[in-house]
Amino acid sequence: MATPTAGDLLRHWRTTRRLSQLELAGRADTSTRHLSFIETGRxxxxxxxxxxxxxxxxxxxxxxxxxxxxxxxxxxYAEPELDNPAMAPVRDTLRRLLTGFEPHPALAIDATWTMVDANAAITLFLDGVDPALLQPPVNALRLTLHPDGLAPRIVNLPEWRGHLFERLQRQIEITGAPELVALLAELRAYPGGEQAPGLPEPDQTIVPLRLRHDGHELAFLGVTTVFGTPMNVTVAELAIEAFFPADAATATLLRERIAVAADPTTPSD
Structure with a gap:
């Protein structure tokens, strides 16, 4: 294919956003004729x-x-590496946020779901994971859904896969990133089934992650945090995924883990 022009790219994003030339021209306070001329290269x-x-x-x-x-x-928009000295305030903010989420597991990811940092509580998710999946760069979705990763411990695996696939598909529609298209195809090839999100139960608010751990079934609600008003590509593509207890039993276990970490003599289950 020929290299796309600015007009080609503009038309791609306009149609992706399901806007007519008239609608976009109205929003941008320009004429439909001028917008058409830009898209066609005239x-x-x-x-x-x-x-x-x-x-x-x-x-x-x-x-x-x-x-x-x-x-x-x-x-x-600049695209500095995260380890660039100019990005030190961003790295420090990520670290403070991740530490502040403890005892709740949390990790920071980039646009392709590569893990760039995590807090100590994330070890709760890593029991039994193949060490090969933890070799950098670690992809959080691959780590979660790979049969040698977290997947065997996920009680509601088809539902969780369906949730993640829907989320990844939305991200692909927003960004058009070919890396994400390839990742989605890889993840869908893993075993585990897929349950598309259906109508919620009357008291359901969020799809939970249900996880087996030391004879217990834990339940987590995921929360995503992003930076406001990003001014470079790297910051715009960063996100924190944090997991909070969805029931009292999970909250109790997380508190006990923190107590044991602070004082190893503290009895635990």
């Missing part, structure tokens, strides 16, 4: 116009850079 958009349209379409920062390059402009 008009050369300014850098400001591309950024304005990208904002209206909520295009990921990485893809905004790609569109600017296709139009002959320099990228606007």
């Amino acid at each position: 008009a050369t958009p300014s850098r400001h116009m591309l950024l304005h349209l990208s904002e209206e379409l909520d295009i990921p920062l990485r893809e905004r850079n790609r569109m600017l390059l296709a139009a002959g402009y320099a990228p606007v």
Whole structure:
């Protein structure tokens, strides 16, 4: 395929967001004619116009850079490595957040679900996991659903797989990332079935993760945290996945784990 133009990319994101040219033109305070000319290459958009349209379409920062390059402009949003000295405040914030979530398991991931940090409580999820899956770079979804990973301990595996697949599919629709398309295909090839999320029970609020651990069945509710107003690609693609107890028994076990860690002489089950 030929290298896409800025107009090709703009049309792709407009149709992905299910907007007509008229609807986008109205949002962006421009004419349908001008928008059509940009998409077909009959008009050369300014850098400001591309950024304005990208904002209206909520295009990921990485893809905004790609569109600017296709139009002959320099990228606007930096993409520093997380270990860059300039990213020290972000790393410190991640570490404080992860530590603050304890005794609840939490991990930080990037746009491809690669784990970049985790708190000490995450070890609760790692019992019995094949050490090969823990060799960097660790992909959190692969670690969860691989038959040598967490999957054998997940009580509601088909339901949890269905939940993660739906979430990953939404992420693919938003970002269009080919790496995520390949990851979804890999995960779907693992055994375990798939139960698409159906209508909730009257008292159901969130799909829980149900996990076997030392003869107990634990239940967790997942919470995702992202940075507000990100100004570079790396920060925009970071997220923290934290897991909180969904019942009293799970909360009790987490408190006991913290007590044992603080004082190894504390009796536990």
